[in-house]
Amino acid sequence: MRMTADAATGSAAGVGIDDPAALKQRLRRAELRQRLRAYALVLPLCLFTLLTFLVPIGLMLVNSVHDPLVAEELPRSGPLLRALPAGTISPDEAVFAALAADMKDAAGNQTASRIATRLNFEYGGLRSVFMKTTRVVNRTDAGPWKPLFLEADTAWGEPRIWTVLAQTSERYTPNHLLRAVDLTHDERGAVIREPADTRIHLMVFGRTLWVSLLVTLLCLAIGYPLAYWISHLPPRTGNLVMVLVLLPFWTSLLVRTTAWVVLLQKEGVVNSLLMATGLVSEPLQMTFNRFGVVIAMTHILLPFMILPLVSVMRGIPPAYVRAARSLGASPATAFRRVYLPQSLPGISAGVLLVFILALGYYITPALLGGAGDQMMSFFIADNLSRSLNWGLASALGALLLAGVLLLYAVYERTVGITNVRLG
Amino acid sequence: MSAAPSANALPPYASLRDKLVHHALRAFSVAALVFLIAPVLVIVPLAFNADPYFTYPIHEYTLKWFVEFFTNETWRVSVRNSFVIALAATFIATTLGTLAAVGLMHRNLPGRALITAILVSPMIVPIVIIAVGAYFFYSTLGIANSLTGIILAHAVLGTPFVLITVSATLAGFDLSLVRAARVLGASPWTAFRRITLPIIWPGVFSGALFAFATSFDEVVVVLFLGSVEQRTIPRQMWTGLREQLSPTILAAAVVMILISVAMLLTLEALRRRNARLRGLQA
Numbered sequence: 259m260r261m262t263a264d265a266a267t268g269s270a271a272g273v274g275i276d277d278p279a280a281l282k283q284r285l286r287r288a289e290l291r292q293r294l295r296a297y298a299l300v301l302p303l304c305l306f307t308l309l310t311f312l313v314p315i316g317l318m319l320v321n322s323v324h325d326p327l328v329a330e331e332l333p334r335s336g337p338l339l340r341a342l343p344a345g346t347i348s349p350d351e352a353v354f355a356a357l358a359a360d361m362k363d364a365a366g367n368q369t370a371s372r373i374a375t376r377l378n379f380e381y382g383g384l385r386s387v388f389m390k391t392t393r394v395v396n397r398t399d400a401g402p403w404k405p406l407f408l409e410a411d412t413a414w415g416e417p418r419i420w421t422v423l424a425q426t427s428e429r430y431t432p433n434h435l436l437r438a439v440d441l442t443h444d445e446r447g448a449v450i451r452e453p454a455d456t457r458i459h460l461m462v463f464g465r466t467l468w469v470s471l472l473v474t475l476l477c478l479a480i481g482y483p484l485a486y487w488i489s490h491l492p493p494r495t496g497n498l499v500m501v502l503v504l505l506p507f508w509t510s511l512l513v514r515t516t517a518w519v520v521l522l523q524k525e526g527v528v529n530s531l532l533m534a535t536g537l538v539s540e541p542l543q544m545t546f547n548r549f550g551v552v553i554a555m556t557h558i559l560l561p562f563m564i565l566p567l568v569s570v571m572r573g574i575p576p577a578y579v580r581a582a583r584s585l586g587a588s589p590a591t592a593f594r595r596v597y598l599p600q601s602l603p604g605i606s607a608g609v610l611l612v613f614i615l616a617l618g619y620y621i622t623p624a625l626l627g628g629a630g631d632q633m634m635s636f637f638i639a640d641n642l643s644r645s646l647n648w649g650l651a652s653a654l655g656a657l658l659l660a661g662v663l664l665l666y667a668v669y670e671r672t673v674g675i676t677n678v679r680l681g
Numbered sequence: 682m683s684a685a686p687s688a689n690a691l692p693p694y695a696s697l698r699d700k701l702v703h704h705a706l707r708a709f710s711v712a713a714l715v716f717l718i719a720p721v722l723v724i725v726p727l728a729f730n731a732d733p734y735f736t737y738p739i740h741e742y743t744l745k746w747f748v749e750f751f752t753n754e755t756w757r758v759s760v761r762n763s764f765v766i767a768l769a770a771t772f773i774a775t776t777l778g779t780l781a782a783v784g785l786m787h788r789n790l791p792g793r794a795l796i797t798a799i800l801v802s803p804m805i806v807p808i809v810i811i812a813v814g815a816y817f818f819y820s821t822l823g824i825a826n827s828l829t830g831i832i833l834a835h836a837v838l839g840t841p842f843v844l845i846t847v848s849a850t851l852a853g854f855d856l857s858l859v860r861a862a863r864v865l866g867a868s869p870w871t872a873f874r875r876i877t878l879p880i881i882w883p884g885v886f887s888g889a890l891f892a893f894a895t896s897f898d899e900v901v902v903v904l905f906l907g908s909v910e911q912r913t914i915p916r917q918m919w920t921g922l923r924e925q926l927s928p929t930i931l932a933a934a935v936v937m938i939l940i941s942v943a944m945l946l947t948l949e950a951l952r953r954r955n956a957r958l959r960g961l962q963a
Contacts, residue, residue: 310833509941510898514720521723561717
């Protein structure tokens with residue numbers, strides 16, 4: 259209303275036409291107003307995304323390096339422990355006395371167990387050492403503390419325990435991130451690879467990449483011919499077939515995973531079919547292994563490959579392939595040199611989308627895979643809810659997030675995120 | 682599009698090799714479609730199997746698993762929670778997403794690409810990461826074990842879909858219609874309500890459907906943020922699949938499939954209406 263009123267008075271006074279500078283200024287002002295209005299419309303969602311998405315994820319990133327529990331619960335001994343030279347075997351009585359005082363407090367506010375758990379994440383076995391010693395210390399009124407500790411557990415005479423205590427009493431620690439890539443510290447605090455039997459995370463990252471890649475390639479291998487066929491059907495039939503592609507797309511992930519459990523399990527539909535036809539004599543093991551995970555994930559992610567492919571292929575004019583053929587190209591050459599390059603945007607969109615989505619899969623591998631088929635997400639969830647190792651869960655999450663964001667940036671550059679087709 | 686020749690009608694001069702390739706492609710495509718559809722359809726009859734087995738042949742049909750699904754207290758709570766969460770999340774996502782899409786319509790907005798990339802990222806970031814972050818954050822806020830926390834997390838998961846579908850509708854939107862309304866004296870709000878909204882509502886509605894489906898299907902956030910009181914249908918199915926597969930889960934799956942089909946058909950009808958209005962072939 260106000261803008262139109264302005265315009266009316268403006269032209270009445272003749273300013274708009276006679277004075278180009280004033281007109282320009284008013285145009286700029288109007289554009290600024292429009293821009294501000296646009297920002298005002300976007301602002302609520304930005305704030306909402308900030309609060310419910312960016313801040314929580316930021317908190318996870320902070321938690322991957324910030325672990326103040328030990329620093330807070332060992333206020334007296336923390337500074338002394340950090341001041342110990344690397345490789346200390348036997349600190350002096352003052353350190354033991356400070357530690358004993360902190361332990362008494364910790365036993366009093368029931369936090370001893372949490373400290374012990376945290377120490378145990380860094381060095382297996384420290385939990386029982388710390389709990390046992392805390393009980394002994396709590397029973398004793400006065401020192402000397404050093405012999406008491408050493409008597410409670412001989413671990414107090416080893417350099418490793420002092421390194422771990424010094425490291426964990428820092429508020430900020432690189433340990434969770436190091437652990438997430440299978441690195442740890444030796445007894446003198448130098449960074450080394452984890453012992454072979456606890457080295458799992460890099461393998462899980464590799465497995466996650468490998469399964470995602472396999473699923474993406476299968477989706478492309480199945481999706482490309484299907485999308486080609488659909489895009490060359492008469493529009494009416496093509497749309498009808500697209501509904502068939504979209505039906506599984508709209509069906510709940512959990513329903514589709516349930517379907518695959520029912521199909522593939524030992525007493526399942528596929529096995530009874532195979533047995534009835536005499537193809538196999540005993541049921542095949544198809545769940546709780548890689549086969550089940552890959553086939554179900556391919557099924558679930560296939561529509562994400564088909565949708566961008568069909569939308570790109572429908573826009574490819576048939577004249578080019580015809581021209582190539584009439585100029586003497588064989589069908590294979592015409593496809594390879596003319597059609598395939600034109601369908602590349604669809605391929606890159608589908609491949610990136612499927613791969614990114616596959617990287618984060620949790621539910622399907624958890625229900626259809628065995629212990630050796632779990633992907634990164636499973637270990638994040640497991641560390642959070644079962645081991646209660648929040649720091650490690652956050653660190654693994656941070657690495658997974660970094661990988662996904664990298665691919666997302668590539669996707670943004672090559673495809674453009676708002677060009678995602680949703681049916 | 683209508684000018685595109687159909688691959689099905691082979692020209693009379695097609696060589697034997699052309700024909701072979703053509704038939705092989707069709708056979709492969711039909712097989713791929715069967716692979717897509719069959720797993721979903723196969724479990725439907727099994728939900729009516731009177732015996733608690735999960736394979737064919739079915740000797741006797743029954744509705745008892747559906748009766749169980751609709752009367753059992755645990756399942757009823759899950760159904761109610763699922764709808765409450767999904768409807769609330771959809772409302773938030775649709776309102777905020779539509780407003781933002783209208784704002785982002787202005788092409789020469791500084792920072793537009795970055796804002797869009799950030800607003801769409803909940804669709805791309807692995808759900809476990811969102812759930813872990815939400816768990817940390819909502820625990821400190823004290824809404825970890827509540828419907829509120831789940832609703833907020835689900836709403837942000839749904840906003841990218843609303844943003845994308847509404848933006849797609851707005852891409853073909855003629856801004857001069859709004860200018861005409863404004864010149865004729867409409868306030869910005871009236872112009873939005875009377876001109877913009879009626880034109881973009883199919884996009885808004887399909888975005889809302891996507892947001893609803895996302896929330897209705899989501900289980901990881903519910904696992905992290907919800908206690909037993911906040912269980913939803915997918916969470917009940919998850920628990921059942923991990924412990925003991927029961928026929929009631931199949932009944933629940935069939936109900937979920939029906940809801941999906943209803944949403945898909947609504948969306949398809951919308952798409953056709955939209956195509957018709959724009960003068961394209963439906």
